Amino acid sequence: MDPIRIAIVGMGKIARDQHLPAIAGNRAFGLAATVSPHDPGVEGVPHFAGLDDLLASGPAVDAVALCTPPQVRHDLASSALARGIHVFLEKPPGATLGEVAALQAQADKVGASLFAAWHSRFAAGVAPARAWLAERTIERVTITWREDVRVWHPGQAWIWEPGGLGVFDPGINALSIVTHILPRPIFLRGAKLEIPANRVAPIAADMTFSDTGGAALHMDLDWRQTGPQSWDIVVETDAGTLKLSQGGAVLTLPTGTDHAEDHEYPALYARFATLIRTGRSDVDVAPLRLVADAFLRGTRVTTNPFVD
Amino acid sequence: MDPIRIAIVGMGKIARDQHLPAIAGNRAFGLAATVSPHDPGVEGVPHFAGLDDLLASGPAVDAVALCTPPQVRHDLASSALARGIHVFLEKPPGATLGEVAALQAQADKVGASLFAAWHSRFAAGVAPARAWLAERTIERVTITWREDVRVWHPGQAWIWEPGGLGVFDPGINALSIVTHILPRPIFLRGAKLEIPANRVAPIAADMTFSDTGGAALHMDLDWRQTGPQSWDIVVETDAGTLKLSQGGAVLTLPTGTDHAEDHEYPALYARFATLIRTGRSDVDVAPLRLVADAFLRGTRVTTNPFVD
Numbered sequence: 001m002d003p004i005r006i007a008i009v010g011m012g013k014i015a016r017d018q019h020l021p022a023i024a025g026n027r028a029f030g031l032a033a034t035v036s037p038h039d040p041g042v043e044g045v046p047h048f049a050g051l052d053d054l055l056a057s058g059p060a061v062d063a064v065a066l067c068t069p070p071q072v073r074h075d076l077a078s079s080a081l082a083r084g085i086h087v088f089l090e091k092p093p094g095a096t097l098g099e100v101a102a103l104q105a106q107a108d109k110v111g112a113s114l115f116a117a118w119h120s121r122f123a124a125g126v127a128p129a130r131a132w133l134a135e136r137t138i139e140r141v142t143i144t145w146r147e148d149v150r151v152w153h154p155g156q157a158w159i160w161e162p163g164g165l166g167v168f169d170p171g172i173n174a175l176s177i178v179t180h181i182l183p184r185p186i187f188l189r190g191a192k193l194e195i196p197a198n199r200v201a202p203i204a205a206d207m208t209f210s211d212t213g214g215a216a217l218h219m220d221l222d223w224r225q226t227g228p229q230s231w232d233i234v235v236e237t238d239a240g241t242l243k244l245s246q247g248g249a250v251l252t253l254p255t256g257t258d259h260a261e262d263h264e265y266p267a268l269y270a271r272f273a274t275l276i277r278t279g280r281s282d283v284d285v286a287p288l289r290l291v292a293d294a295f296l297r298g299t300r301v302t303t304n305p306f307v308d
Numbered sequence: 309m310d311p312i313r314i315a316i317v318g319m320g321k322i323a324r325d326q327h328l329p330a331i332a333g334n335r336a337f338g339l340a341a342t343v344s345p346h347d348p349g350v351e352g353v354p355h356f357a358g359l360d361d362l363l364a365s366g367p368a369v370d371a372v373a374l375c376t377p378p379q380v381r382h383d384l385a386s387s388a389l390a391r392g393i394h395v396f397l398e399k400p401p402g403a404t405l406g407e408v409a410a411l412q413a414q415a416d417k418v419g420a421s422l423f424a425a426w427h428s429r430f431a432a433g434v435a436p437a438r439a440w441l442a443e444r445t446i447e448r449v450t451i452t453w454r455e456d457v458r459v460w461h462p463g464q465a466w467i468w469e470p471g472g473l474g475v476f477d478p479g480i481n482a483l484s485i486v487t488h489i490l491p492r493p494i495f496l497r498g499a500k501l502e503i504p505a506n507r508v509a510p511i512a513a514d515m516t517f518s519d520t521g522g523a524a525l526h527m528d529l530d531w532r533q534t535g536p537q538s539w540d541i542v543v544e545t546d547a548g549t550l551k552l553s554q555g556g557a558v559l560t561l562p563t564g565t566d567h568a569e570d571h572e573y574p575a576l577y578a579r580f581a582t583l584i585r586t587g588r589s590d591v592d593v594a595p596l597r598l599v600a601d602a603f604l605r606g607t608r609v610t611t612n613p614f615v616d
Contacts, residue, residue, distance in 0.1 A: 074495075096601035097405075098495030098594075102520050105493060163605045185413060187382075187406030200607060212410050286406075292600040293404035297471045299508060 003030035004086075004276055007061045009051055009076055010068030011039035014090060018119075019065055022265035028273035032061045051076050055083060063113075063276065066090060069158035070165075074099040077114070081106045086113040086276050088268075092172055092288050093117075095163030104283045114281040115272050118176035122267035123248025124260035129235075130181040132253060136237035138182060141209075141217040144232045145174045146225035149203070155308065159201070166201025168291045170231075171221040175287040177233060177248050184211040188290060191298030196306035203306055207294060311338035312394075312584055315369045317359055317384055318376030319347035322398060326427075327373055330573035336581035340369045359384050363391060371421075371584065374398060377466035378473075382407040385422070389414045394421040394584050396576075400480055400596050401425075403471030412591045422589040423580050426484035430575035431556025432568035437543075438489040440561060444545035446490060449517075449525040452540045453482045454533035457511070463616065467509070474509025476599045478539075479529040483595040485541060485556050492519040496598060499606030504614035511614055515602060 006029050008015050015034075020042065023029045033054050034041040041047030048054040054061070063086040066073050070092050077087045081103065093116035094100040100116065107114035120126070147170055158164045165172065179186065186209045193202040203224060209217035231247035240254035250259045275282055314337050316323050323342075328350065331337045341362050342349040349355030356362040362369070371394040374381050378400050385395045389411065401424035402408040408424065415422035428434070455478055466472045473480065487494065494517045501510040511532060517525035539555040548562035558567045583590055 096496050096605050097597050098493070098601050101597075102493050102495045106520065162607050185406070185410050187410045188404045212414065289405050289409075289600075292597075292604040293406050295603040296600040297404050299470050 001028075001277075004028055004062045004273060005030055005032035005060060006063040006065060007031075007033040007035055007054055007058075008065050008067060009035040010066060011036035011041065012067060015065075015067040018265040019067060022269045023065075025266055026269045026273065029269060032059050051079060055079065061085060063088065063272070070095045071158060071161065071163040074103065077103050078106060081110055081112050081114070084110050084112050086115075086272075088115045088117055088272050091116070091118050091176065092165060092169070092291070093283065093285065094288070097285055097289060097292055100283065100285055100288070104281065107281050111279065113272075113275040113279065114283055115275055116283040116285065117268050117272070118173075118180070118284070118287060119264040119268055120173040120177050120248050121180045122264040122271075123177070124263065125244050125251030125258065126177055126181060126248045128258070129242055129244055129251055132242060133181050133235060133237065134183050136183075136239050138184070138211060138213065138215040138235060138237055140215060140236040141178065141182070142234045143174050143178060143217065143219040143221075144230045145171050146220065146222040146230040148225050148229065149223035150308065160199050162200055164201055165291060166199070167203055167205060167221050167223040168294070170223075171205065171219070172287045172291055173247065174219065174221070174231070174233060175290050177244065178217070179284075179286040179290070181235070181244075182211060184213050184215075185286075186211045186217060186290070188293040188297055191294040193294065193298045193300045194303040195300055196304060197302050198305040198307075203303065205294060205298070207298075209290075309336075309585075312336055312370045312581060313338055313340035313368060314371040314373060315339075315341040315343055315362060316373050316375060317343040318374060319344035319349065320375060323373075323375040326573040327375060330577045331373075333574055334577045334581065337371075337577060340367050359387060363387065369393060371396065371580070378403045379466060379469065379471040382411065385411050386414060389418055389420050389422070392418050392420050394423075394580075396423045396425055396580050399424070399426050399484065400473060400477070400599070401591065401593065402596070405593055405597060405600055408591065408593055408596070412589065415589050419587065421580075421583040421587065422591055423583055424591040424593065425576050425580070426481075426488070426592070426595060427572045427576055428481040428484050428556050429488045430572040430579075431485070432571065433552050433559030433566065434485055434489060434556045436566070437550055437552055437559055440550060441489050441543060441545065442491050444491075444547050446492070446519060446521065446523040446543060446545055448523060448544040449486065449490070450542045451482050451486060451525065451527040451529075452538045453479055454528065454530040454538040456533050456537065457531035457614075458616065468507050470508055472509055473599060474507070475511055475513060475529050475531040476602070478531075479513065479527070480595045480599055481555065482527065482529070482539070482541060483598050485552065486525070487592075487594040487598070489543070489552075490519060492521050492523075493594075494519045494525060494598070496601040496605055499602040501602065501606045501608045502611040503608055504612060505610050506613040506615075511611065513602060513606070515606075517598075
C-alpha cells in the first residue's frame, strides 16, 4: 500500500516533540507538508502558511494532523473533511462538544476517518490497567493531577483563553484515562473551580464524580505545584489497589510494579492508520463532556492573580 | 389497555399548572400518587414526602414524572429506573450531560422508557415550522428571548444555583425549538455571559452559532426585560422569512399567520404514552449540550447585583 500522505497543521511544541518523530517512525505515513504561519517547517518538506494555501496549491494529502490550539480546530477540520481528507484531532478535540459532533456527522457523511486522539490512553500502563479493572468491583478512585504550569505551558496564551480549558488542558488527560480504564461510565457530582483574578480559565479544580455502580471518585487538579509533580490515579477495588502514576506510564498492582517504554504517539499513529485503512472513525467525547459539565455545574471562586 | 399508573414527583408550579391537567386529560394515564416534601398533594390521591417512601410502601406505579429542580433529578430517576419504572424528565433533563447519558444507559439496560421532555417543541407553531424549513436554505437566524425573571420565576432559589442554569432555564426552550426546526445541526461560535455580582448563574447571554451549512445564528437572551416580553425566533431563508413568536405558539410565514391552541403538555403526555407502549426512549441532549458549550467556551462579565 502507498503511504498515507499526511500534513501537520500547527507546528508547535507537541508537533515537533511528538508528531514528527511518530510519523517518521511509521511506514504507513509519509510527511507531505507542514502548515504554520509562524514556523519555518521541516527541511525538504513543502511548507504553507495556512491550510487553505496547502489545499489550493500544495501537494495532494490524504490526511491532516491538527495540532493547533483547540479554538481554531473546527474550521480547519471541516475544510479538510469537505475534501474527503482524514483528520487527526489533538486533544481536546475541539473548543465545544457541539462542534465535535458536527465534525463527526460530516466525517460520516463524506466517508472520511475522524480520530479524536487521547494520547494518555496509550500510556504504557493504561491497557493493562483497563484489563485488570474489567474484572473488579470499583470502590473508590482518587485522581491527583498537580503540575507546574510555568514548566509545562510557558507562554501558551491560548490555554488561558475561553476554549483553552486552563488547568483542564492537562486534567483532561486524567479524565481520558479514567473514562477508559473504569468498567462503568462516570458522571460529575460537584466541582469547585478556582479562577485567578486576572484570568478567565481555572488554575485549579476540586471535583467529585460517581460511577453508575455507586463508586465515589475524587479529583484534585492543580497547576500551582512546584517541586515534585503528581499525575496519579489510585483505584481501590475488591481485589486490592491499582495505581497508575507518571501520567499512566507506571502501573502498580498488588502483584508489583511495571514501567514500560513510552509509546503514546507511535500508538496513536498506528491507530489512525488502522482507522483510515478500515474506513472508520473514533470520536469519544466523554473526557470533554466531563469538563463541560464541570464548567456547567461547578461553583467558581476567585483566587490570586496568575502572572507567567 | 390498563392506564399507566403515574406518580408526579415535585409538586411545584409546573406540576400543578401543566402536569396535573395533562394527566387528567389523557385516558392512557391514571394519577397513582404525588410526591413532595412541602406540598399537601391532591385530594383523594396517595401522597408521599419522598420517592423512596412511595417506592417502599406506596401503591404500584408504572411511571414517574420528575418535576423537581434539575439538581436532584438524576438520583430520583436512577431509583425509578432501577425498578423498571418509566421516567418523564422535565426540562432540562439534568444538571449535567454526563448524568443524562448515565440514565439513558440505565434505561436501555433495564428496558424502561426515558423521556427527556422539551415542552416548547410541542408548541403549536413548531411542527409546521419544521416542515416548512425542511425544504429551505437557511441564511440567518435571530433568536430574541427576553423576559422578566421576577414575573416568571419568583422565589425560585434553585434556578440561580449551580445546575439551575440561570437565564438558560428559559433560554433552553428557545434552543430546544431551534435544534428541532432547523434542517442542520448547529454549534456554538461564541458566548458572552453576564453574571450578577451576587449570583453564580447568568442573568443574560449573547451568543453566536453556526449551522453546518454555514448559516449564522444570533441569540439575545435576557432576564431583565420589563414591559412587553419577547420569545421570538426569526429564520431568513431563500424562500422568505419565517417567524415563531410567543414561544412557538404563533407562526408567521410569507403566506400569513397562524395561532393555534396551546397543547404542549397534552402532546408531551401523548408522546410519553407512545414511548412506553412501544418500548422506546427519547433523550435528545442537544439543547443542554449547547448550554454546556456556552458555559465552557463563553466569556463572563460581572454585572449589577440582582435582588429578587
